[in-house]
Amino acid sequence: MFKKVLVANRGEIALRVIRACQELGVKTVAVYSEADASAPHVREADEAVCVGPAPSSQSYLVGERLIEVAKAMGAEAIHPGYGFLSERAWFARAVREAGLVFIGPPAEAIEAMGSKTAARQLVIAAGVPVVxxxxxxxxxxxxxxxxxxxxxxxxxxxxxxxxxxxxxxxxxxxxxxxxxxxxxxxxxxxxxxxxxxxxxxYIEGPRHVEIQVLADAHGTVLHLGERECSVQRRHQKMIEEAPSVAVSPELRARMGATAVAAAKAAGYVNAGTCEFLLDRDGQYYFLEMNTRIQVEHPVTELVMGLDLVQWQIRIAAGEPLPFQQTDFAPRGWAIECRITSEDPTNGFLPSTGRIEYLHLPSGPGVRWDGGVEAGSDVGLHYDPMLAKLIVHAPSRSLAIARMRRALLELTVDGIETSRGFHLRVMDDPEFQSGDISIQWLEQRLGTLTSPTADRETLQLAAIAAALVAHEERSGGRVVSPAPEQGGSPASVSRAGSGWAAVGRREGLRS
Missing domain, CATH: 3.30.1490.20 (ATP-grasp fold, A domain)
Structure with missing residues (x-):
């Protein structure tokens, strides 16, 4: 196992990798831009080095600088996370040539799958169906x-x-x-x-279903089932889940075997994802292979019961996979919502500012993979994704109910976020039934992003704000709903008032 790893990324994925390393007993070196000097991932790493100004082209994307820092700090390996340099073959090759280990696939595999046209030719030769x-x-x-x-x-x-x-x-x-x-x-x-x-x-009305693969350097290649990623806006995923309502055990086995064949054709090692279109007749077509860890990897982790990032590190360190394909079958249901600094009621325009207050959801089956905290400044230099909210439950219906509860608990004050949009999706009858495709969100977007879509919730929030104002004027105690329940009366002080909690959740103040 490595003694020290440099994490060549920022935000929630940098924290995710740092935590995986901590559990493996591996020291970490964080890199950061001047804009990220006070970011949580900088504080959580054992060591941290500034690599340049805020623009990623002058910091996180300067591969030569990252390699230089890794060598100077005594790191043996570099984990690229996702985005930035994670799928750049030249960077993977440069890391290797510098005598370090790239925690990801070989440069040759990245090249083989990096061009969609080259990937099509490769997988066609391997008998993989393509559009x-x-x-x-x-x-x-x-x-x-x-x-x-x-x-x-x-x-x-x-x-x-x-x-x-x-x-x-x-x-x-x-x-x-x-x-x-x-x-x-x-x-x-x-x-x-x-x-x-x-x-x-062009395939009309398909689902976007992807298969997670894991391959070691000793010839073992396994698939870890599917993720449903059909809730997309402008080809960008917004909500993911595992497994998929459209995939039977028999179809899962066939799609998984296809993904394994594609990975073997590319000489793949480490974690990767094969993306497919799945039509209404159960026919599937290879789209591309993402040669990195995916944003949505937590839903697979929760239903399969293993840590994908730790296995990325273990594989890069030379460990063989101790599993067989029969060891993997989904248990329960997981859903992930990407919490972004965007205003869904205003065309998803970016929202910037300082996070003044952050209350995180908790309770059974709730996971928060975040890269921000109260006091974090959110600007325009980087991707708007602040965090991922993930839940796991015994069934899809319970997972939806759990996600709805978690979204209601989440409070982010100071900037607009996608929280309300995700809440409305959880309440949508078509989403609840699983009747979705990659065009579904675009067709429903007007309803799901309308400023009046949350009218009842906003009315409740207005009542909450008025009652908080009354509490502040009276300085006394009032009867209010118990926090997060909205129904059972309870006498509580203003500081712990359920009405105040509702008001906070809706971003309203008296």
Missing amino acids: PGNAEGVKDADEARAIAETYGYPVLLKAAAGGGGKGMRVVRTADELSAALDSARREAKNAFGDDAVYLEK
Whole structure:
């Protein structure tokens, strides 16, 4: 096992890796930008080094500086987390050439799966089903038009070198194709430095289902079941769960075997994820492989009962996996909500400022993977995700109820967050029934983000604020609901008032 690991990231994933190292008895070195000098991950690590100004291009993305710090601090390995340099083959290779260990897949595997067109060719050769389309970037609009006519409209243009919805366009008619191709190329070039775009058949109303894989350096490759990631806005995941209501044990086995075959074809080692589209007929198609730990890894951890980040570190240190495929079957249900500094009622515009008050949910089956605290300043330099709220319960219905309760307990004052949006999703009948697809959220967005959608809750909050004001004026005791219950009367002091708690949750003050 390593003695010291440098964590080349920030926020909640940096804290997640630091905690995994602590439990393994491994010392950690945090890196931080000038904007993150007082961030929780800096304080929690054994040592910390500033690597540059706030812009990530001058700090977290300067791979040479990170390697230099790792060597100077005596770290033997670097964990990249997700985002930033986690899927850059050149960085993984540079770490290796510097005599350090990259806690992730080999550079060659990152390269093999880093280009979507190259990955398609690789997995097709391994017998993995893919969405019908061309395996290489299209040369021009004429070639794109010919391919589209072969498969029929609608078609999907996708950037070969990236993801996250960048360089992606749905084209429903031939008249739209040329302009959409130009637009997709420009966006791909700006986002990834590569304007290569390929074309595939657009699958209407599919689910986004991904399979977690874990592979050691001794030839063992296992899958850890699926995650349902269909609740997306502009191709960005917002809510994830494990398992999926659409996946039977038999389908799980088939999709898992497919993911294992794709990983073996790439010479994969460490944790990774194969993403699939699953149509309404149970047919699935390989999309891409994420060669890193995923944001949504906690839901798999909770239903499978193991620590994926610790196993990333153990595998990188040379340990063999002591498991067999038959050891893994989902137990219960887990749901994750990404808590972001965005205002859903205002087009998800970023919200900045200082977190003045933070109350975290707790209780059975509740997990908070966060990177902020009261007093944290939230700016525009980095991704808006503040934390992940995850719950685990015996069934999906109980997991939804538990998530709803946890969201009601969560209070973040000082900035707008996605909390209210997630609460409305938990209350949505279609989500509760599991009748969702990757288009579902876009179709329901108006209802789920309407400022009036929470009218009853806001009315209750207004009453709460008025009662708090009455308490402050009277200085006495009033009858209020017990905290978080909203029904059973209890005589409580103002400091512990259930009305005050409700008022805090809705961000209202008397």
